Amino acid sequence: MISVFGSAIGEEEIAAATACLKSQWMGAGPIVEEFEHAFAARLQLPNFAMVNSGSNALYLAIKILDLPPGSEVILPSFTWIACAQAILLNGCVPVFADVDLHTHNITAGAIRPHITPRTAAIMVVHYAGKPVDLEPILALGFPVIEDAAHAVDSTWNGHACGSLADVGIFSFDAVKNLASPEAGGLTVRDPARFARARSLRYCGIEKSGFAAASTAAGRWWEYTIRDVAPKLLSNDLCAAVALAQLHKLDALQHRRREIWQRYQQELAPLDWLVTPANPASNERHSYFTYCLRLPHPGARDRFAKALYDNGIYTTLRYHPLHQNPIYNSKSVLPISDQLNEQALSIPIHPRLSDADVTHILNTIRATSPQAASTPA
Numbered sequence: 001m002i003s004v005f006g007s008a009i010g011e012e013e014i015a016a017a018t019a020c021l022k023s024q025w026m027g028a029g030p031i032v033e034e035f036e037h038a039f040a041a042r043l044q045l046p047n048f049a050m051v052n053s054g055s056n057a058l059y060l061a062i063k064i065l066d067l068p069p070g071s072e073v074i075l076p077s078f079t080w081i082a083c084a085q086a087i088l089l090n091g092c093v094p095v096f097a098d099v100d101l102h103t104h105n106i107t108a109g110a111i112r113p114h115i116t117p118r119t120a121a122i123m124v125v126h127y128a129g130k131p132v133d134l135e136p137i138l139a140l141g142f143p144v145i146e147d148a149a150h151a152v153d154s155t156w157n158g159h160a161c162g163s164l165a166d167v168g169i170f171s172f173d174a175v176k177n178l179a180s181p182e183a184g185g186l187t188v189r190d191p192a193r194f195a196r197a198r199s200l201r202y203c204g205i206e207k208s209g210f211a212a213a214s215t216a217a218g219r220w221w222e223y224t225i226r227d228v229a230p231k232l233l234s235n236d237l238c239a240a241v242a243l244a245q246l247h248k249l250d251a252l253q254h255r256r257r258e259i260w261q262r263y264q265q266e267l268a269p270l271d272w273l274v275t276p277a278n279p280a281s282n283e284r285h286s287y288f289t290y291c292l293r294l295p296h297p298g299a300r301d302r303f304a305k306a307l308y309d310n311g312i313y314t315t316l317r318y319h320p321l322h323q324n325p326i327y328n329s330k331s332v333l334p335i336s337d338q339l340n341e342q343a344l345s346i347p348i349h350p351r352l353s354d355a356d357v358t359h360i361l362n363t364i365r366a367t368s369p370q371a372a373s374t375p376a
């Protein structure tokens with residue numbers, strides 16, 4: 001079965017992880033710091049704090065904004081659960097907005113109808129790594145959190161996605177463009193908020209005795225706790241793998257781009273499916289997922305089954321959040337609903353061979369318009 005997502009772990013990652021294990025130190029330490037500096041330097045971020053997941057980076061991103069309890073945060077429905085959970089875990093209310101049918105991204109126009117006196121922030125997601133049109137969203141005047149979980153290599157006007165608003169988060173989970181066993185991180189425009197995010201990572205410890213004046217007093221084991229927070233630290237083992245991936249990110253991205261361009265070119269003649277939006281001339285895309293659309297009623301599910309029967313696994317990222325009863329959402333979001341019926345992500349990742357891509361394309365071509373559009 002050809003998997004829909006995948007990492008490319010090679011000798012470099014194995015050597016880095018082995019060296020870390022042999023050092024007898026795999027907790028948070030010098031390799032986390034090295035990764036933080038290298039990542040910030042590559043993306044030209046003002047700062048970067050590594051944590052143990054993108055989900056927890058989102059939690060911290062909301063926390064450091066200090067929004068009053070019950071504040072509303074507007075976010076796209078067509079995104080991953082962690083986005084809404086981070087809002088709720090901070091005592092705020094997620095308000096779901098629709099996305100654009102072609103880019104799959106939230107827009108200022110989709111946000112406006114959801115603004116109320118309780119709106120306190122906006123969360124955007126650079127879906128698949130296609131940069132969100134942020135300028136009109138920033139002009140709405142709310143703090144903006146950028147979820148760049150898919151967008152590690154995306155830029156807008158030459159600036160890294162994640163660095164364009166108040167807080168940006170990244171994910172380095174096992175299937176992301178920059179993969180590690182489990183990790184994430186955040187960059188924060190305001191230095192005081194960034195310092196708070198760093199101290200929140202470790203149970204809210206502001207200052208450990210090792211660095212504090214109490215060392216002089218002979219009590220280096222004491223610490224000052226400023227906040228209530230869980231332990232969100234990453235570790236050197238994950239950072240070692242992430243660092244090795246960072247060193248080969250250009251090659252990994254090159255392969256993703258090759259596959260994306262082949263799909264775009266060879267699927268364009270098929271008038272029964274709609275290919276995803278390419279990056280605009282001032283954008284760079286990360287090609288995290290290749291999400292196409294089959295507009296004919298019921299066609300998407302039959303198409304997915306046909307691919308599965310030919311050894312190709314597909315999925316839909318994401319099941320729109322407003323449809324989940326747990327969120328008790330009142331939003332009416334026709335485009336997210338439409339994507340839920342019509343959209344499908346086909347495999348794209350650096351471990352796909354040319355033969356895999358050819359097999360995927362041939363299988364899609366063999367799925368005739370009739371098979372894709374009419375019930376069996």
Ligand SMILES: Cc1ncc(COP(=O)(O)O)c(C=O)c1O
Nearest residue numbers: 053054055080082149171173184
């Ligand atoms: C858009 C988005 N945000 C946040 C996350 C959470 O990242 P993590 O899996 O590292 O917790 C994901 C994970 O897939 C995601 O797709």
